[in-house]
Amino acid sequence: MWEQQVAFSVLALAIGSAAIGVVRSRNVVHAALFLVVVLAGAAAIYILLAAEFTAWVQVLIYIGAVVILFLFGIMLTRAPMRGEGSRLDNDQRWAAVVVSLFVLGVLIALLVDAFGGQDIHFSHTLVNLGRTGSVGRDIFRVYVVPFEVVSMLLLAALVGAVVLARKD
Amino acid sequence: MQWFDDSALTLAAFIPLVGLALVLLIPGAKEQAIKVTALVASVAAALVGVGILADFDYSHAGRLQFTIDKPWISVIKARYHMGIDGIALPLLILSMLMVVACVIYSWNHFPEPHSPKGFLALILLLEVGMNGTFIAQDLILFFVFFELVLLPMFFMIGVWGGPNRQYAAIKFFLFTLFGSALMLVSFLAIFFLSKHQTFQMNELAQLGGAGIAHGTQVLVFGGLFLGFAIKVPMFPFHTWLPDAHTEAPTVGSVLLAAILLKLGTYGFIRIALPILPSAARTWAPYIGLLAVIGIIYGALCCLAQRDMKRLIAFSSVAHMGFVMLGIATLTSFGLNAAVFGMVAHGLITGMLFFIAGSVQERYGTREMRRLGGMLTQIPRLGWILGFCVMASLGLPGLAGFWGEFPAILSAYSPARLAPGLLNGDHLLTFRIFMVVAAIGTVLAAGYLLSMYQRVAFGSVGAEFESAHVHDVHVPEWVAWTPLLLLITALGVYPNLLFHMSNGAVTNVSRIFGG
């Protein structure tokens, strides 16, 4: 299984670095690009976990739609493109560092305590589980009501976004 | 005259209280009536004093006379026990006399903020405390009167005093109260430790500390010492005195110097020495040491003064040093000298404060640099001041000498004392004290004469040259004449006082084998 292990390590490193890039970059556009790396890495992780359909949805919606939305947002708000460092961060940076590291510590401790030593067993059932068919079956059988609610939500968000962003 | 013997001391203590009540009943606007009432009350008390003086059995001056002994607060075994002997008698008379003199002196010039009603009421209240202290024969009664004195004096300084009066009043009050707190503790200790658990001074003196361990006695004596030494005041507890005197109104200063200081020395002779004799033997060399330090120290402080009244205040420290030196020898010479010294100091320093007050009133200052030529401008006051200066520096033939000389004399040969200072060679110690005290008399002459030179000699400064200054006026004459006559009479014929005090003093000195 070492191939998977190597692949995970590489991906984890990439995602971690890019995530830091997102929150520390001095250029908003760079941040968006780092976000792309993170999202792609996440998609790759899904692949690693045999969640094929989810991975593609991730690529399509996130990288394809959300990031584009972000880039529009950056343009519209005339966010600084070039390094203007401190303007992008507020005065509670160090408090944020503390809180995030604290939460990280707590989470890691929790996780180690709760799930330490438990493995994911890869098998064909797992691959079958991630296929579009099985996911689709589950959505439209078990989670059909939530699905409809989410569609309503999307519609509402669409209308809301238009209403909010309207110029007049 | 049995009724007089029975009630004389009660009258002596409480006639002023009746006067006080009457004064308080009269509306403040009727000043004349208030003055007359106060005068009548104080004179009435003094007349009782004269009666006591006439009726006193001088051949048994050591015995308590005019005794009253009734239950008072039976729960704590405190009794209404009063009596008088040859030590208390002169002080009681002195107190009555000074109060009359003060009332007369204030007749037409009450210090700001005027208000004769309050002022005279306080004087009368003060007299109750002073008279009572000298005649009380019960420790609790003594304590009550002893403390009663504080209050009127506090208000007198605090209300009628000089610019810094509040500081001085509070300092005076707290300082002396601090001492009396310890004194009360010692009284209680004496009560509980003594065999019969009693507050009666004569019983306690008869026990003479029997059954109380020496170490305990020394501690208990320490409490009494602090209480009395602060009142005297002895070095180094004297610092309230100059401030209180400087700020107090004239009459307050007079009563403070003439009577209040005597309460401390009287306490030593009446209470501390006879009740705790073996502790007294231990303490005596240290008391003597502080006394002679006080003599020299007070004199040196006097030399540094610019304010006349403050100088006189410091001179009290020096003079009371002689009194305490006499007491510290525990001999009949020393104790006789102490009693004489108390009376003489009361008369003389009282006079000096009267004069300082009159000078202040006339010139508006007591700064000696600005004064001068008083003999030219107001010769009578100048001569009276000269007379008092001479009396104060211990000129033979005037009263001051008889307090000083026997005190110095007694230091040559003190009673048998417990070893302590200077490897226990108390004889040498006290002889050194004697020489130092004798040097103190020269310093006394130095500061008093230099004061006199600055104030009375020379010519009047430009500042007051054209000022219209009145010489001694009638109330002053009336108030002062008895004092001046007494200073002379006691100086010329000291036996007037010694034949009163001697009998009682020997009772005390006999305890110490003297």
Place this chain on the structure above:
Amino acid sequence: MELNEFLILSAFLFCTGIYGVLARRNGVLVLMSVELMLNAVNINLVAFSAFTKNVSGQVFALFVITIAAAEVGVGLAIVLLIYRNLHSPDLDEVDQLKG
């Protein structure tokens, strides 16, 4: 592979997101950080889906992705509105709720 490797990666991503949400002043960047957190959640869901051999986790991940899209849409609209009203995309300027 251990489950915790994924979970810890997810936790890291989440905390990075927290940092971004808390420390970034620009509204767009805050939304990006929110995306990081949502992705961390997604990784978690997918990892547990694999761990428990249950597809529900993946379904939830899909819902999350959907809602994230909607969220970004509305969020960017709000940022735009803020920008328009305050002439700055900075969130510190928005303190009208101050007590």
Place this chain on the structure above:
Amino acid sequence: MLQNAWLVPSLPAAAFLVILLFGKRAGKSAAWWGITAVAASFVASCVAAVQWVQRVDDATGTSNGLAAFTKGVVTTNDVHHVVKPVTESVTWWQNGAVKFGVGTYVDGLTVLMLVVVTLVSLLVQIYSVAYMRGDRRFTWYFAALSLFTASMLTLVVAENTIQLLVGWELVGLCSFMLIGHWWEEPENSRAAIKAFLTTRTGDIGLMIGIIVLFFTVGSFGVGATNLYATGAGAHHDLLLAAAVCLMVGIIGKSGQFPLHTWLPDAMAGPTPVSALIHAATMVVAGVFLGARLYPVFFNGFSIASGGVNFMALIGGVTIVIGAVLAFVQHDIKKVLAYSTISQLGYMVMALGVGAWSAAVFHLFTHAFFKALLFLGAGSVSHSAGHTFDMREMGGLRKPMPITFWTFLIGSAALAGIFPLAGFWSKDEILVNAGANGFDAFLIVGLIGAFLTAAYMTRAVWLTFFGEFRGHGHPHESERLITGPLVVLGALSVGAGVINAAPLGLEKIKDWIEPTFAFPVVGHAAFDYPKAVLSVGIAVVAIGVAAYYWYRNAERPLLSGLTQRSPLARAGYRFLVNKYYLDDLYEKVIVGGIQGAVARATYWFDQHVIDGVVNGLGRGTTQLAHYTYDIVDQRLVDGAVNELAHEADQAGAELRRVQSGRVQRYALLLFGGVGILSLALFLTNTI
């Protein structure tokens, strides 16, 4: 009269009171009240003297009283008769079982002193009527003179040492008042205070001496003390201590070295007062004390064994020191003042060498010629423009013949010229010093005689000879002034006869010298060679001095010599500055105590001792504030108030959290979530 000697001091004392109380109204006649009183005292004293002489004669069995005087026969008795002094006393004060008296102790010395004091005082008061006429405080002056006389008489008749101390101090007081009589000028009051303080410094010694004697003897009585000191069982060391202490008193009072400095300054007083102080009262009190308690000194200093003792030494030093200073004075009164110091030195030295009668004899004669000289100086000044500066005198011989001649007699008597009074007494001192084995002091005495003759020649020359250098028109003084001068002049001539040994008259020894409680002292026979020698020395000194000042008439004083020789100049300056003793006393000791020491003590008092007090007060106040603020208000009362207050505070604090900034809320949200998670985690795991 011997029993009623108290009358003698009482009369002037009464005069004092009367003048004090009624003098202002009486004006000038007040002076005569004082004079009457002192005259009555004088008469009483004379009566007492006669009675005493009779008492002595009765005891010794010699023929009746004054008749012996005319016979001119030495009446020596081999049998030692004791004539007890007459003592009277009443209780004065008491201590324990002992009563102390006040009274009179009359013996030969007492009556001698009574006569001298009253006589000189009488003459001085008569003189003063003219001299002080028109003075600002004329009546007060006479009151003070009366008190002065009364005090001195009290001292003289004192029955015990305390009474003696009383008189002693009162004399000091009176001299203070009279020296400072013109107190408007600061120098006068300063001189008065100096005199008082200096003598009072000496009085420490007297006081302690009296105390030591009291505890040694067990009594203050003069008779008891002398009896003890002459007795066999006397404690020599204690007597020595007492003698040294008393000697300090004598040094202070009698102007002995080193406490003599007040005496010249005391010239600030009116001249008759100076005469009184120097002749009969005040300064002779010291010598009187020495004579009164002579057994104490005799035994204490072991005078009988010869050699050098403290008393003789002080006297000897003072003779020379005083005489030398007399040379550099311009003020005639100061010349006389230093002369007095020197002559008192003779008396003290005489006592120190065992020549009791000689000392008392010299006291007796000196009283007359010194009073004469002072009054003469006053007379001169009165007519020569109210100055005492000899540089402004000269040539007064012709306008003032009576003053001149009496002054000359006084000077000659002082110089010890035969046959004037001074010769007899001084000669007796010298002879006895030699005979008692004190040869060194004999030589000192001779040196003193030379110096005395020389400086008096200088004074007389500068005053009466040469040209008048002052202002105004000198004239002879009025009768009231010259009268006393003539009387004193006669006494200066004749008073020596009373103890003129070659004539067979030794009345001082016979009548005055105590026989009760008195040590055995030798009496040297009159020694012709020594007498010739001392007179010769004096004559030579007069000659040398007269020649010197005659030659230097146009160049007065010693300026010629001091200009030539630096050594002489230094010596001269040393003398002019009075050996710098005044500087030592006034600047170093008095200035030091009054300035630095007193101020330092006061600083210590105000800052250290009072600082402690104030610090304690302030500390207590602080503690009280702390107790009140923290313990009472915060903790006790605060428990109630603070709850409400805290709620309020918390609201205010929380309000700050409500920043309105979303991210701040988020921060708190996540922080809170972290903490809650941690808490849950911990509670579950542990």
